[in-house]
Each structure stands twice: as structure tokens, then as C-alpha cells.
Amino acid sequence: MLVRDLCKSFDGQVVLDGISLSVAAGELLSIIGPSGCGKSTLLRCLNFLELPDRGEVRMVGHALRRDGGRWRRADEASAHALRAQVGMVFQAFNLFPHRTVLDNVLLAPRVVKRAERGLARQEAMRLLDKVGLAAVAGRHPGTLSGGQQQRAAIARALAMAPRVMLYDEPTSALDPELAEEVLQVMRQLDAEGMTQLVVTHEMRFARAASDRIVFMDAGRIVEEAAPDQLFTAPTDPRTRRFLRQFL
């Protein structure tokens, strides 16, 4: 996955100021930085929940390039093709409260891919089993713990068979022990070779599990390095100042 010179501003306020980034297949990349640095916006631009003003997103044979013009039908088609490669997990889970956990996982394959019911169901159960939720497949999300809900959300994203998973502060709404359940699933996916981008405040996880860490501030990438290097010998003073809070 390749991102080149991504820019985005809201009402004249620059949020992303020329972000370029490449992510290798199978990599687990953590994005850290102070609140308001644009890390969530970056993630949301990668699957076009926000439309970047300019810049390019490129992924396994699909690309979408923007240079400030209007959003067109062709852009919509490219975005659709790119999204098919990308799964997303939200801080607030955003599970569909009116459907059971199983139906949450089933819905998109059935609606978007028109998957055959039996096969889709089989696949959904496999994914729920993988995240440890096979036993609660028939329950509604409202009756689950936060950790269970977030794991269900991961299973839901995986059901669309993405190449890349995006996580927007997946554990910020969770108690530490519940967060651990979720991080465990992400480690497991990493071991299976999934490409993952994680916006997180979970420094211990970032350091232990990431292949690489990106530090962002004020809409720019300040520093990117392997975890040990970034945590022990950050080169930029801003990175140092930020990391000091977590020590």
C-alpha cells in the first residue's frame, strides 16, 4: 500500500499536510501522535470516509488520485474498488445494534458480494470462532462486553476478505483487560500475515507488536522508525516530548 502526498483540510484548517507512506504486505504499522495531529483523518482518507483534497492512494493494482477537483463518478468506482481491499475497525465499534453478532458479520458479504447464504454463514462462524465469539453468535451486540463487541467488529471487517486492516483507536473505549483481548486478536492476524495500520495510544502494544511506528504531528509525518529505535532513540525533539508523557 502506497500513499503519496495526501492533503486534506477542513474549512481552511490543514489537517493532513502532504503525507507519504508506504506499507509492505504483512506489516503491522502503528501510527502515534498527539490528539488532533491528523492520524485518524489519515486513516479515514485511506478508505475514503473522508475525501482527500489531493494526493494518491494506491493498493494492489487499484489507485485513486485526487488533485482538488470535484468528486466524480469514476472516483466513486475507484473508491469502491479500493475499499474492497480494506477493512476498518472503529473506536466506538459501530456494530449494527438491530442485528445479532452473526448477522453483523454476514450482512456485508450477503449484501455487497451477494454471497450464498450457507457459505457466508460458514465463513462467518469460522471468523467468529477465530476471534473467540462463536458462543455468542446469536446474541445482540448490546448484550456483549466492549472487548467482545470490538472483536465482533474485527470479524465483521474480516468477512469482506480485506488485504489491509485499518484500526482507529480500537482499544481507547476499553478497560485494559478487555483491550488485551482485542490486541491479542490483532497479534494473531499479524502472525497470519495480515497488513495492519493501527492508530493507537497503546504504547506498550505499539512497541511490542509493530514492525514499524510512524509519529505524526500537525498533519505531517515527523518520524518513522522500528519500534525499539523510536522508543529508545527518537531523533526529533517533538517525538521525544511526546514519548516522555508515557514514561
Next chain:
Amino acid sequence: MIRLPLLAGLAALMLLLAGPARAEPLRWASDAQSGAPYVFHDPADQSRLTGFETDIMAALGPRIGMTPVFVQNDWDGLIPGLQRGLYDVVIDGIEITPEHQAAIDFSEPYYRTSERIAVRRDAVGLDSIPALRGHVVGTLKDTLSQRLLEQAGGIRLRSYDDEINAYSDLANGRLDAVMLDAPIALYYAVPDPRLKLVGGPIGALSYGIAIAKGRDALKARIDSGLDAMRRDGTLRRILQRWAMWTPEMATFTGDHSTEVLPPAAWQHWLQATRPVPGLRERMARYAGFLPLIGRAALMTLAVSACAMVLAVAWGLLLALARRYGSWPLRVSATAYIEIVRGTPLLIQILFIFYGLPSLGVRLDPFLAGVVALGLNYAAYEAENYRAGLQSVPHGQMEAALALNMTQGQAVRHVLVPQAFRFVVPVMTNDFISLLKDSSLVSVITLTELTQAYVRLSTTYYDYLGTGLLVGGAYLLLGLPFVRLARVAERRLAAGQVRAARR
């Protein structure tokens, strides 16, 4: 295989039923709620249509080779309905005046009469128009009596829609006198022990059968039929049964026969409407109302349910257009909602039933009622659904889009089902108010609960008992839906004990 013989059999049956040389129908309209002695439902048997005009039509039909078919319509809709071609003629004590003749044609008169003054039994004087000056006098709107009282000047005039209300206000002391057509006085003032008629007949007016302009052949046929009825004594015999044969009519028809028939129909009326003394008899009378109220309740329910289905479907489309449509769609949906919410439902009903035919759209009364109520309520439903859609957290749409659903798929599978549960309680509310608003379709000839109430209460002067009965029927209709909604709410809520968001 089986279908062909079946169809053939049906066709043969229909031919048989149609019979050889069946007479052409004469569709005649009247408002059976407007009271005795014109066209009304027999107080002793609500399913039987009676009245001296009913008798005249029954006698006239065969005489001119036509089968009379009664069509009920609300008084105010009688002439518009005639012009619309809903039926062939109208007979309902309609006075032949130049104003009316500008809009419709009339047959030769079938009855001539005058106005009569009624006062309370203890009143003195007040027996002529000049004597009424300075007093409060009731009459019916748009009648000869009203014109005469207005011309006299100095009279405080109260115009009523309904003669029963006028006479009961007289008995209660709200009015000093009531002046109305003699037949009305005979049926509503004379039997009332608290009232008396004073003075002589005032003025002169003629009732004619109203026929749409341009139907000269029909008019000629009806006139020849009426003429024959005048000459052979048929008209006199009908009027004698109703105690309405007067010297004036004898002069007009030239029928000076000395035959005298007892006023059987009038006595039947007096008998059937006399105040019921015992509770038992009263209960028996109420029991007699039940079939009519039951049928009317079914009509109310059918109109309301169909209208609600239309309102839900159309309202959802409007809400989606308003929230997700392109700008022309948004603007049209908004305009529709504002216009429909900002104008009275009654006018919309009349517009759809009487107004649209001039644009070539003719709906039968049931359909017109359903369409009018449905289109009206859709505007309110649309706003409910819009609020419902807005109350679904934004993250739901994002999650659906992130799963690569299109906006349409997200709306359909994720947003609408969730918005729906927000609006169930409001929808129940709306349905109950729709049940009640359906009373407005009584103006386009549908016999639903409110019309049944008007019919029964005006026949018996019993606004209290009938009101309780009909009110009870409305309650019974609404209750199951309240319960149903509560069950639905509970079931929908069960899935989300805790909201699936922080």
C-alpha cells in the same frame, strides 16, 4: 385446465343474473342524514331507506322504465357530485331558485310548500316576520326562510346546518323562534311537546328533482313521469301517507279527489321516535344500532388501515428523498411536505374527490378517501422518519460504507431498520389520530363511524347514548393497535438492552 369451464360457467351465470331486458338504472342521490320527511333511514329499522322522496323515486322509476338506485352523498356534496356525474339526479328538498338553476336543471316541481314559524309553547306573539324583529331566530343556511328573514331586517339570525339543532336550541331557550319549511316543522316541531307552530304559511317555494345541465332527454322523461303521477293520484297518495297533502298541492296538481288516506308514514315516524321511557327499551334500541355501527366501524378501519399503508410507504420515500436525494428531489419533497402539512385535510379530501375529476382523474369514494388521508399523513410520517434517520448515530453509516456497501444499501439494511424502531411509538400515535381523522371522509359519501353517529343521533335526538356507543367503537378500534405497538416496541428493544455504542 379447470379454468376454462369455470370461466364459461361464470359468464353464463352473469348473463342469467343480468336477465333479459333489465331496466336502465336511475341513480338518484340524496343525503339520508339530512332528516325526515325527505330521504332518511327508518328509525325503527336502520337498514330501510324511507321518506316521501324515496317513495316518489320508487314510483317514478318504473313509470319511466328505469330502476331507481339510491346513492348516499353528503348534503354539501350533492350538487358537485351531480355535476361530476356520480349519479343521474338529486332529490333532497332542493328549492328551485334562479341561483340553483344557474348550475343545474330542475324537473317540474313535485312539491310546493311554505315556511312555518315555531316558538316555545309559552310564547305569545312572534307569529309573523315583522313580529320577529329584535328576536333571535334560527333557520337553515341557504334557504328561502333565511332570505326572507334577512330581507325583513332587524332580526338576529342564526343559520344552522341541521334542523334538529335549531329546534333543540329553541326548546333550550337559545332561540326565540325557528322558521323552516313546513314539512320540517311538521316532523320536528309538531311532535315536540315543548314547541308549537304559530301564524300561517309564509312565502312559497317549490322542490324539484335536480338534473345535470344538458341531460334534456332525461329531464323530459322525468317530467312526463311526474306529470302522470300528478294526474293519476299517485303523488297525492304518497303525500297523504306522509301527512303532507295540502290545499295548496291540490290546487297545484289539479287533483281534487275526495279520497283520504291515513297518514300512516307520519304516525310510524311519531311512534318510532317518541322518547323511550324505560332503560330496557332504550337498551333494545341501542342493540338495534349495533349492526350499523359494526359496518361503519369496519369502513373506518378499512379506510384508515389502507391509508396508513400508503402513508408509511410514501412517507418513507419522501423522507429518503429529503435526506439523501439530489437537490431537485430534496426541494420537491420539502415543498410537498410543507404544502400538505400547511393546508386543511378536509380541503384536500374535497379537492381530490371533487376537484381532480376536472383534470380527468376520477376516484371512487373509498379510493379517494384512502388517497387523501394517505397522502396527507405521508407528510407527517416523512418528518417522523427523517427525525428517526437523524437519530441513528453517524458511525452506523460509516461502518456500512467501510464494509463497502453503497449509500443505498447502507440506508436500506442499516439505517432504515434502526430508524424504524425510533418511530414506532410515534407511528402508533399517528395511526390512532388517523382513525379519528378518517371521520372527515364522511363528506365524500362513505358511511363510517362518524356518519353513523350523525345519522343515529339526528334520528333520535339522542346525542348522549349514541355518542357513547360510537366513541366506544373508536376506542375499541384503536386499542388493539396501541397494544400491538407496545409488543413491537418491547420486541425491538429486546435486542438492544444496552446501546452498542459508548
